[in-house]
């Protein structure tokens with residue numbers, strides 16, 4: 001019997017198998033654009049997945065073969081005409097993406113086509129990005145008279161550095177998968193037919209490790225990037241020390257010495 005469970009959301013498809021949850025943003029006719037309904041569904045689902053005991057890793061992709069996510073929904077954006085409302089629009093998306101970035105469980109973005117605007121920002125909020133050969137990344141907001149509002153000015157700059165992030169954000173140009181790999185925006189590029197299988201293999205590999213080690217490593221990486229080296233090293237030593245008191249640490253070291261596979265319980 002397959003262990004996958006499927007739940008119905010208005011704008012997302014979602015399944016769980018082997019401790020890996022896979023989310024598809026599911027508006028292919030609008031290139032999976034992030035409407036407020038998508039953000040509401042994502043907030044609800046991510047909040048749930050962060051605490052579910054049967055999930056250790058999450059993969060996010062887009063439905064169809066053309067787009068991961070082609071940005072915030074421009075039809076909704078076009079209705080904005082009030083600075084307070086506009087600020088709240090940005091903060092709403094930022095809050096959902098921060099829920100992803102601060103998750104104790106890793107999120108892998110499997111970018112299967114256009115990742116523009118909010119789509120690029122969604123991928124940037126994930127901890128690992130892989131993509132198909134046809135993927136295109138970009139922050140084209142200046143073409144619409146706005147700037148990235150779901151974290152792009154901050155996370156793209158942290159991932160790519162100031163020079164390239166400024167190039168992308170000011171020109172609105174698209175970066176192809178080859179350049180994305182060269183510049184470290186993605187970890188791997190594969191043909192589209194292999195993308196989800198690669199994402200799931202990576203997810204299952206990570207899910208087989210000690211969950212507290214994974215969440216501690218994520219915390220040190222995500223929080224450490226905005227800290228001084230002294231603070232980051234302090235955090236790393238603190239988490240390292242805590243992990244030496246975990247059952248999983250004793251299981252991992254015993255399993256190594258006994259030449260068997262460890263059975264990690266997340267304790």
Ligand code: COA
Nearest residue numbers: 029030031033070071072073074075114116117118140141
């Ligand atoms: N918001 C709302 N609808 C969008 C959208 C978005 N961000 N991106 C694409 N769509 C819709 C199109 O309006 C079209 O809908 P329709 O068939 O009802 O007219 C459908 O998705 C297909 O898109 P289309 O533009 O016809 O596909 P294309 O292959 O010609 O171009 C893109 C693909 C990605 C280059 C183009 O859709 C695009 O530039 N999208 C907007 C990207 C953007 O600016 N994102 C940042 C928003 S802040």
